Amino acid sequence: MTYAHIEEFKVRDYECDLQGIVNNAVYQNYLEHARHEFLLSKGVDFAALAAQGLNLVVVRAELDYRRPLKSGDAFYVATHFAMQDRVRFQFQQVIHRRADDVICLNALIVGTGMTNSGRPRVPKDLVALLGQ
Amino acid sequence: MTYAHIEEFKVRDYECDLQGIVNNAVYQNYLEHARHEFLLSKGVDFAALAAQGLNLVVVRAELDYRRPLKSGDAFYVATHFAMQDRVRFQFQQVIHRRADDVICLNALIVGTGMTNSGRPRVPKDLVALLGQ
Amino acid sequence: MTYAHIEEFKVRDYECDLQGIVNNAVYQNYLEHARHEFLLSKGVDFAALAAQGLNLVVVRAELDYRRPLKSGDAFYVATHFAMQDRVRFQFQQVIHRRADDVICLNALIVGTGMTNSGRPRVPKDLVALLGQ
Amino acid sequence: MTYAHIEEFKVRDYECDLQGIVNNAVYQNYLEHARHEFLLSKGVDFAALAAQGLNLVVVRAELDYRRPLKSGDAFYVATHFAMQDRVRFQFQQVIHRRADDVICLNALIVGTGMTNSGRPRVPKDLVALLGQ
Numbered sequence: 001m002t003y004a005h006i007e008e009f010k011v012r013d014y015e016c017d018l019q020g021i022v023n024n025a026v027y028q029n030y031l032e033h034a035r036h037e038f039l040l041s042k043g044v045d046f047a048a049l050a051a052q053g054l055n056l057v058v059v060r061a062e063l064d065y066r067r068p069l070k071s072g073d074a075f076y077v078a079t080h081f082a083m084q085d086r087v088r089f090q091f092q093q094v095i096h097r098r099a100d101d102v103i104c105l106n107a108l109i110v111g112t113g114m115t116n117s118g119r120p121r122v123p124k125d126l127v128a129l130l131g132q
Numbered sequence: 133m134t135y136a137h138i139e140e141f142k143v144r145d146y147e148c149d150l151q152g153i154v155n156n157a158v159y160q161n162y163l164e165h166a167r168h169e170f171l172l173s174k175g176v177d178f179a180a181l182a183a184q185g186l187n188l189v190v191v192r193a194e195l196d197y198r199r200p201l202k203s204g205d206a207f208y209v210a211t212h213f214a215m216q217d218r219v220r221f222q223f224q225q226v227i228h229r230r231a232d233d234v235i236c237l238n239a240l241i242v243g244t245g246m247t248n249s250g251r252p253r254v255p256k257d258l259v260a261l262l263g264q
Numbered sequence: 265m266t267y268a269h270i271e272e273f274k275v276r277d278y279e280c281d282l283q284g285i286v287n288n289a290v291y292q293n294y295l296e297h298a299r300h301e302f303l304l305s306k307g308v309d310f311a312a313l314a315a316q317g318l319n320l321v322v323v324r325a326e327l328d329y330r331r332p333l334k335s336g337d338a339f340y341v342a343t344h345f346a347m348q349d350r351v352r353f354q355f356q357q358v359i360h361r362r363a364d365d366v367i368c369l370n371a372l373i374v375g376t377g378m379t380n381s382g383r384p385r386v387p388k389d390l391v392a393l394l395g396q
Numbered sequence: 397m398t399y400a401h402i403e404e405f406k407v408r409d410y411e412c413d414l415q416g417i418v419n420n421a422v423y424q425n426y427l428e429h430a431r432h433e434f435l436l437s438k439g440v441d442f443a444a445l446a447a448q449g450l451n452l453v454v455v456r457a458e459l460d461y462r463r464p465l466k467s468g469d470a471f472y473v474a475t476h477f478a479m480q481d482r483v484r485f486q487f488q489q490v491i492h493r494r495a496d497d498v499i500c501l502n503a504l505i506v507g508t509g510m511t512n513s514g515r516p517r518v519p520k521d522l523v524a525l526l527g528q
Contacts, residue, residue: 013429018179047412047416071282071442072436144293144300164276288453289425292424321417326457
């Protein structure tokens with residue numbers, strides 16, 4: 001699989017919990033930021049869309065935690081995008097530790113667009129941008 | 133299914149993101165807190181175990197986001213526990229909005245115990261406590 | 265000093281960092297939630313105001329960390345409100361550990377209202393509500 | 397004032413709250429990460445010290461919020477270090493928006509070292525390292 005986007009990170013100490021490892025919820029922060037940077041690279045601005053009344057939302061997340069990230073670890077998130085059907089898209093995302101490329105987490109994130117009235121909708125021009 | 137534990141919450145405004153709804157990562161915070169309170173009710177202290185060198189960790193999370201929680205929403209997390217095999221346990225967790233009992237999120241969280249040397253292990257007395 | 269509002273909390277494990285104590289930034293989350301609950305008790309809804317284009321914002325925070333909160337600690341935030349001048353209000357907030365009433369943190373938070381155009385403004389009816 | 401350390405950041409969307417701006421507590425995360433990177437650049441590892449029983453802790457924070465950071469903003473934290481007395485050190489930290497160098501936040505953070513027994517202590521070799 002060729003990855004559409006690579007985003008580099010470094011663990012920040014406040015992201016670690018009392019076990020001394022990155023808290024499990026924080027990985028979703030990393031994944032979200034990587035997705036938004038991918039979207040931006042395609043000309044799609046999550047915050048601007050929200051301000052215009054189209055909210056990109058997560059409808060399902062599957063996360064396999066393989067190895068914990070720790071204080072000081074550099075890592076990257078590889079993001080691969082595909083349309084799942086007419087109103088849902090999916091991101092396959094993998095977190096690799098930078099030092100040895102070991103996989104720390106595998107994720108499948110399914111999302112959709114949602115108008116303010118709660119109707120799922122992914123505009124065609126958005127699909128066109130993401131497919132480039 | 134009978135639920136082993138109910139934990140009450142209220143959305144805090146800092147948990148909402150620029151879409152005006154609770155950020156998707158925050159639900160994992162809610163679920164973790166509900167699990168730890170369930171564990172405490174069984175006499176199992178997550179933080180004390182970590183200090184003793186046994187880390188309870190999440191190995192897989194499946195989250196279905198059904199309805200967003202918003203500023204001011206009261207809600208509860210229902211947690212059901214079962215052993216999956218000898219070294220893995222699973223939590224089925226459901227978030228309900230308090231006002232109308234609508235399901236906002238369904239989750240399956242699989243965990244294990246991990247010694248400081250990285251060996252998966254769930255001590256028998258822990259299993260006995262949780263099964264009560 | 266009589267306190268205008270008391271808000272009860274319990275430390276959640278994800279709020280603790282690798283030192284095993286509540287991370288210093290998290291106290292601002294506690295303080296904010298206590299302020300917003302105080303405001304709600306006066307009929308002032310932070311989120312609704314933001315949606316209407318009036319943002320209540322913090323302009324200065326002074327925090328004295330006295331004792332760390334730890335996993336499992338119950339605590340409360342006492343909040344006292346006063347207008348500082350025509351466009352600024354201040355909250356004196358104190359965090360007490362519930363078990364022994366020991367003070368864990370003293371804070372002075374200065375805020376203002378801000379219209380979408382960036383003009384500081386605290387509507388008179390808001391001041392009237394808060395002063396009750 | 398010459399700054400000892402510059403750390404580059406970019407706002408992540410999950411750091412913004414329902415007002416569409418970075419939540420006030422998140423700035424303390426930025427400041428902490430910048431301090432820890434400064435310490436690392438001097439050979440002082442916050443997480444390793446904690447594991448060895450010396451906790452660097454914040455005892456006072458003064459934060460002046462000048463301009464809000466928003467989705468997509470690049471910014472940097474400038475950190476200046478000085479010993480305040482024998483057991484307390486202080487960091488003057490300024491957050492600048494990268495695009496126009498505008499100051500978004502001024503902060504004074506006072507810290508100390510704390511042994512596990514709760515005694516304030518800053519070892520001489522630590523002071524020597526930081527003063528270089």
